[in-house]
Amino acid sequence: MLTLTDILQTIEMIDRQHLDIRTITMGISLCDCADESSKKAAKKIYDKITRCAENLVSTGEAIEREYGIPIVNKRIAVTPMAIVAASCKDGDITDYAFALDNAAKECGVNFIGGYSALVHKGMTEADKRLIESIPQVLSQTNLVCSSVNVATTKAGINMDAVALMGSVIKKTAELTADRDSLGCAKLVVFANAVEDNPFMAGAFHGVGEPECVINVGVSGPGVVKAALQECKGKSFDVVAETIKKTAFRITRMGQLVAMEASQRLNVPFGVVDLSLAPTPARGDSVAEILEEIGVEYAGAHGTTAALAMLNDAVKKGGVMASSHVGGLSGAFIPVSEDEGMIRAAKAGALTIDKLEAMTCVCSVGLDMIAVPGDTPASTLAAIIADEAAIGVINNKTTAVRIIPAVGKKVGDIIELGGLLGSAPIMPVNSYSSERFAARGGRIPAPMHSLKN
Amino acid sequence: MRAIVTVIGHDRTGIIAEISMLLFKAGVNILDINQTVMQEFFTMTMLVDTKDATISFEELSKRLADKGEEMKLNIRIQREDIFNAMHRI
Known part of the structure; x- marks a missing residue:
């Protein structure tokens, strides 16, 4: 049987010591959304995210109410977008970002992560296009978070990507200058990035992950x-x-x-x-x-x-x-x-x-x-x-x-x-x-x- | 489903009576009550079973919170699992 002290200790932690679940993050694979047409891919992305995460926020809120523990953020992480966009032959890679932003708004989540590229050993054409689009994307979307992995212990450090990221951060700051350069708060440059991180801005759904997954950050x-x-x-x-x-x-x-x-x-x-x-x-x-x-x-x-x-x-x-x-x-x-x-x-x-x-x-x-x-x-x-x-x-x-x-x-x-x-x-x-x-x-x- | 009702606030007459009545009307069975006065604060925890409740957990939670506001007490209900998870292996 629980004692009064146990119960009051838990309540004190929640009420006075800010104990909360920081985030429930749903990882969603978008590998099946690739398409040669960026418009078609964007539609598939929007549809898949809104289908998988339809009940994420309401479920999180129900758990909060029943257990009496705040769940501060509900978020989505997706496959690094440079992989999904690699087969895109036409149009603008930013279509993918707007699809993410719109889907996140529709689901009611706080952030969506995965406008990302993994370039620790080298950059594909799609990686390069995505990285170059980051400043524009972070200035024109609200909920999209971006990350770029430039190094791993296995591959060393891609110094071309490091130099490029210096300029990308600078440009992101300039394009969001009217908001105290807020865009940079949504951009992380990683070494040894992990595939199942639920925290923003660096969350993405790695390629070794299942179709859909729930990760929790305390x-x-x-x-x-x-x-x-x-x-x-x-x-x-x-x-x-x-x-x-x-x-x-x-x-x-x-x-x-x-x-x-x-x-x-x-x-x-x-x-x-x-x-x-x-x-x-x-x-x-x-x-x-x-x-x-x-x-x-x-x-x-x-x-x-x-x-x-x-x-x-x-x-x-x-x-x-x-x-x-x-x-x-x-x-x-x-x-x-x-x-x-x-x-x-x-x-x-x-x-x-x-x-x-x-x-x-x-x-x-x-x-x-x-x-x-x-x-x-x-x-x-x-x-x-x-x-x-x-x-x-x-x-x-x-x-x-x-x-x-x-x-x-x-x-x-x-x-x-x-x-x-x-x-x-x-x-x-x-x-x-x-x-x-x-x-x-x-x-x-x-x-x-x-x-x- | 088992849940814990916690009541914290200044002591006064009728706290247990009013809350028990609210729970009774909602079809909630009280399994155990633990109560003490700590530094002038009335503190009570009730272990309840909501399996035969006539209203949803959410509605029950709202009614208890409203009752708390009315009686100037902090009243809440939480599923028992959260306390077990934290204090029992």
Whole structure:
């Protein structure tokens, strides 16, 4: 029998500590929607998505009501669009993006991910066309998210794609300059991208995935912080144990919701993603966990070690709570979406260099970082290359979601709205990486990729 | 289906009576009641069975929330599974 304490603890987590299911993401394969005509393909895409995800939002809302747990986002991830569009001989590749946007609106989801290309070793004609269309697509659609994988541990780093992405990010910022360069918040450049990530902007439905699948992302930085407040002055052994136990509870909730959604929608369950995902709400912050562990601000010395322990303990606690763990599974450190990170950046405690170090030990990468609008494309490319190198060498996913906010300089703030939050413009290293970015070619795969 | 009704708020007369009546009218069976006063807050949890309920879970949830508003209490109903998932292996 449940005790009063158990019940009240769960309710307290939901009411006061912002515990929620961050997202139920339905992955849908669009491989069967390829067509030589872009108009015909677009129609097939719209029809398939609206058919598969017709009940996604209403089912999510019903689960929220019955279990009393908020499910913040309902989302869709689709096959990387460059694959679906590869056979298109005529017309405009943006037709595919508008089909995605319209289908997402019709289904009532928050975002749709998969306007993507996987180019870690090289670009097909379709990959190139898609990447070049990203700025236009992100400026003219509302719900479409885009991602490009430029590196893997197995293939090395495609430096031609890295250089191209520097320009694409720049152009996306310019085309959405009237909205604080919001387009860049919907664009992720990955190394070692995963096929079942439920989180945006980087979700896509990989080619190894089934026809349709349900992946769930949990959250709960506020719950971890509240648990750690009971451990003041205690050793790291106690801190790690406390995080593990909390992560276990959070993940069990995610698993329950995932199984329930899967059963009601009659779609197979894929994975639970064990990420600690912050929101701009006060008390729902990964940075505040780090502060609770003992650094004055996120970014102070000790932050990397604290984050490494946090990330590891979340996995250890979560892995037993779910039958299938996947996606990104780690603590997120997006600057604009985390109240404590914003505070630390404003105070000058948190720099891009420190964030880069932090990405070595957690998921996912340099995330939601605003930089001056006059940052050259070559510098953006070099930032991507550095981050990709961390991913490739350490056999982990890394990513860059950076916003060179047009017309803004260090000290300014951009407002992105909603869960995307607001971001202080952070300084970048002002020395040139022009010649580095211009070289092109591929950085070879590291020695430890040769495992066979 | 088993669910947990939670009532939190300032203590007053008739809380259990009113909520039990609401549940009775909806055909919901009360299996267990646990109640305490913590720091002046009345806290009650009821384990209920809704299998013979005459109204939908959603309607029941709404009626309880409305009753909560009327009595200035926080009243909610959640499926029992969520608590079991979190606290039982």
